[in-house]
Amino acid sequence: MSEIRQDPTTKEWVIMARERAKRPHDFVRQQAEAEPPAFEPSCPFCPGNEAMTPPEILSYRDHETQSWRVRAFANKFPALAPEGSTMRREEEGFFLGMDGVGVHEVIVETPVHNKPLALMEDSGVADVLFAYQERYNALSRVPFIKLIIIFKNHGPSAGTSLEHPHSQLVATPVVPRHIRMQYEVAIRYYDNTGRCLHSDLVGHELRIGKRVVMETERFVVFHPFASHQPFETWIVPKAHQACFGNASAEDLEDLAHVLRITLLKLYRGLNNPDFNYVIDTAPAGDENKDYYLWHLRIIPRLTEMAGFEIGSGIYINTALPEETAKFVRELKVE
Amino acid sequence: MSEIRQDPTTKEWVIMARERAKRPHDFVRQQAEAEPPAFEPSCPFCPGNEAMTPPEILSYRDHETQSWRVRAFANKFPALAPEGSTMRREEEGFFLGMDGVGVHEVIVETPVHNKPLALMEDSGVADVLFAYQERYNALSRVPFIKLIIIFKNHGPSAGTSLEHPHSQLVATPVVPRHIRMQYEVAIRYYDNTGRCLHSDLVGHELRIGKRVVMETERFVVFHPFASHQPFETWIVPKAHQACFGNASAEDLEDLAHVLRITLLKLYRGLNNPDFNYVIDTAPAGDENKDYYLWHLRIIPRLTEMAGFEIGSGIYINTALPEETAKFVRELKVE
Numbered sequence: 001m002s003e004i005r006q007d008p009t010t011k012e013w014v015i016m017a018r019e020r021a022k023r024p025h026d027f028v029r030q031q032a033e034a035e036p037p038a039f040e041p042s043c044p045f046c047p048g049n050e051a052m053t054p055p056e057i058l059s060y061r062d063h064e065t066q067s068w069r070v071r072a073f074a075n076k077f078p079a080l081a082p083e084g085s086t087m088r089r090e091e092e093g094f095f096l097g098m099d100g101v102g103v104h105e106v107i108v109e110t111p112v113h114n115k116p117l118a119l120m121e122d123s124g125v126a127d128v129l130f131a132y133q134e135r136y137n138a139l140s141r142v143p144f145i146k147l148i149i150i151f152k153n154h155g156p157s158a159g160t161s162l163e164h165p166h167s168q169l170v171a172t173p174v175v176p177r178h179i180r181m182q183y184e185v186a187i188r189y190y191d192n193t194g195r196c197l198h199s200d201l202v203g204h205e206l207r208i209g210k211r212v213v214m215e216t217e218r219f220v221v222f223h224p225f226a227s228h229q230p231f232e233t234w235i236v237p238k239a240h241q242a243c244f245g246n247a248s249a250e251d252l253e254d255l256a257h258v259l260r261i262t263l264l265k266l267y268r269g270l271n272n273p274d275f276n277y278v279i280d281t282a283p284a285g286d287e288n289k290d291y292y293l294w295h296l297r298i299i300p301r302l303t304e305m306a307g308f309e310i311g312s313g314i315y316i317n318t319a320l321p322e323e324t325a326k327f328v329r330e331l332k333v334e
Numbered sequence: 335m336s337e338i339r340q341d342p343t344t345k346e347w348v349i350m351a352r353e354r355a356k357r358p359h360d361f362v363r364q365q366a367e368a369e370p371p372a373f374e375p376s377c378p379f380c381p382g383n384e385a386m387t388p389p390e391i392l393s394y395r396d397h398e399t400q401s402w403r404v405r406a407f408a409n410k411f412p413a414l415a416p417e418g419s420t421m422r423r424e425e426e427g428f429f430l431g432m433d434g435v436g437v438h439e440v441i442v443e444t445p446v447h448n449k450p451l452a453l454m455e456d457s458g459v460a461d462v463l464f465a466y467q468e469r470y471n472a473l474s475r476v477p478f479i480k481l482i483i484i485f486k487n488h489g490p491s492a493g494t495s496l497e498h499p500h501s502q503l504v505a506t507p508v509v510p511r512h513i514r515m516q517y518e519v520a521i522r523y524y525d526n527t528g529r530c531l532h533s534d535l536v537g538h539e540l541r542i543g544k545r546v547v548m549e550t551e552r553f554v555v556f557h558p559f560a561s562h563q564p565f566e567t568w569i570v571p572k573a574h575q576a577c578f579g580n581a582s583a584e585d586l587e588d589l590a591h592v593l594r595i596t597l598l599k600l601y602r603g604l605n606n607p608d609f610n611y612v613i614d615t616a617p618a619g620d621e622n623k624d625y626y627l628w629h630l631r632i633i634p635r636l637t638e639m640a641g642f643e644i645g646s647g648i649y650i651n652t653a654l655p656e657e658t659a660k661f662v663r664e665l666k667v668e
Contacts, residue, residue: 001415001417001418001433001434002412002413002414002415002433002434003431003432003433003434004414004431004432004433004434004507004508005425005429005430005431006429006430006431008428008429008430010511011511012510012511012512013506013508013510015413015414015434016434017411017412017413017434018434019411019412019413019415020411020413077351077353077354078336078351078353079336079349079351079353079354079642079650080336080338080349081335081336081353083335084335091339091559092538092542092559093538094342094534094535094538095339095340095342095559095560096339096340096342097337097338097339097340098337098338099335099336099337099338100335100336100337100338100349100350100351100352147646149641149642149645149646151640151641151642151644151645152641153640153641156638157638158638158640158641159637159638159639159640159641160640168641168642170642170646172347172646172648173338174338174347174648176346176347176646176647176648177344177345177346177515177647178346178646178647178648179646179647181511181515200428201428204426204427204428208426225425225426225429226429276640276641276644277641278641278642278644278645279645280645297644297645299644303493304490304491304492304493305493305639306485306487306492306493306494306610307483307485307486307487307492307493307502307610307611307612308413308483308485308502308504308612310485310610310612310631310633311483311485311612311613311614311631312481312483312504312506312510312512312513313510313511313512313513314506314508314510314512316413
């Protein structure tokens with residue numbers, strides 16, 4: 001018999017489809033991608049091609065050689081750009097619209113064309129996280145910015161066309177309903193209990209243990225009870241902190257190690273799957289609230305969203321998080 | 335400059351990304367799929383293989399030959415099945431879960447392995463719609479069923495592995511939050527105006543005209559103002575009716591023609607794209623409400639949802655519905 005589970009952070013239901021269930025190793029990619037070269041002359045993110053990108057906003061460079069390790073710049077084809085008005089306007093006497101005002105940046109994670117985060121050193125991943133935070137904190141002070149989404153698309157089915165390792169940041173002038181609703185759930189829980197829902201969730205997962213993949217001094221990695229998709233993975237800080245921008249340097253150093261190991265396990269265990277990750281964090285002005293906890297959410301793209309999900313918002317997950325967590329927990333990587 | 339538009343039925347924002355915008359013909363599939371055979375001996379949905387499926391629940395047959403034109407049966411690997419309890423239970427002292435109780439059926443649309451709806455006669459499409467409605471109305475009387483989703487997945491990127499034309503029906507024991515929220519929006523509009531939001535939307539689209547693709551006596555086809563994805567297409571009845579189960583035979587006859595022409599235009603214009611469609615209709619008990627209007631929503635799978643959409647719930651659409659609607663409106667098919 002299938003099981004229906006409620007995601008405590010969204011109150012959405014997820015069907016754990018026992019009849020269609022697959023074993024964790026059924027999700028291993030069968031055909032490996034051809035490995036790209038370490039340098040690709042036509043790639044705008046490769047060293048020497050810096051003039052092909054918009055002007056550099058941030059870079060971390062080696063003291064001696066002055067060559068960059070991480071670089072950020074505006075997206076050449078931005079979804080949103082810092083021009084126009086944030087005034088809502090009535091469109092055609094019926095709809096609501098506004099200018100596409102916002103910020104869209106690219107963070108190139110390494111000069112090496114074929115070095116994904118999973119195969120870097122901890123220090124390389126830490127560079128990327130510090131760059132995220134530096135751009136986050138610079139933009140969170142801009143008055144018209146209401147939400148900052150930092151995310152990564154790895155592989156074609158995760159929505160990227162450029163193979164050079166990079167992340168993106170989009171800052172929006174609106175707080176979408178999708179985020180407001182998660183907040184409503186968190187606030188209601190806080191009002192009822194006096195505690196942070198996500199912190200309680202982490203404490204519970206640690207006590208139960210069976211969905212936990214990894215634990216360090218500062219972070220817990222687990223596959224959620226109501227995972228929307230196979231191998232969905234959350235990395236959550238143990239100490240309360242609503243906003244990624246306020247994570248300490250020690251937090252980011254620890255996270256770099258945890259994120260690298262987590263991505264390396266997916267890379268080795270599932271044979272370099274396409275995936276997205278996103279940092280869920282408090283919107284502007286809510287950085288110090290007691291009721292939210294920032295976290296990083298990894299969504300391997302192993303199944304397709306189909307008509308039922310589009311119509312109902314209910315996901316059908318063909319793998320149990322208890323089983324996928326065990327599979328990943330038992331993988332040995334360094 | 336990009337533009338941000340609000341979907342009036344969900345209050346979600348959609349970014350119309352001018353800088354990344356594509357022309358409608360950029361979405362034409364370049365490589366055509368190899369055409370499948372008209373009969374595939376190993377296909378469980380082909381005639382002669384009826385014993386490979388669970389027992390038949392419904393079939394429409396030719397009077398003379400008694401061969402079936404449309405067949406329905408339980409899904410062999412159901413996401414939900416009619417056994418177990420609808421009681422919610424606390425899981426692990428923290429979460430909420432319940433049995434996977436519900437119904438999951440398959441409707442085979444034609445005996446011909448390689449005949450999609452787009453290439454049928456109107457009468458063949460009508461058979462399929464009457465089968466949808468017959469199953470809908472049979473299941474809507476079952477007390478534990480709260481929502482019935484009828485949908486179709488066409489092509490691998492739309493989530494199907496079986497190429498024989500078929501649709502599915504999933505009946506759930508819960509009304510998901512995703513649906514409740516659309517209802518909240520519709521109810522608020524109704525309370526403020528005394529009118530149905532979707533009916534007003536249809537009236538507005540007809541007056542403005544530029545996103546309308548087709549109009550018949552009973553239906554309007556348009557690309558929504560805040561389309562989430564390129565070529566998103568809605569087919570909406572002109573007369574008020576909350577529930578698909580209550581559509582008249584004349585409605586379904588007209589819809590069969592409208593749906594066939596709409597799918598044929600996508601088939602010819604975009605070279606047989608993968609797509610999903612879903613019938614959005616009122617949940618159980620709300621069949622006669624004034625504030626909702628059932629409709630059929632087609633989502634061609636031309637772009638991938640990426641990290642930004644996963645994190646924010648805001649879609650980035652790279653095509654303007656005014657342009658895609660013009661492209662489709664001007665296609666001539668019969």
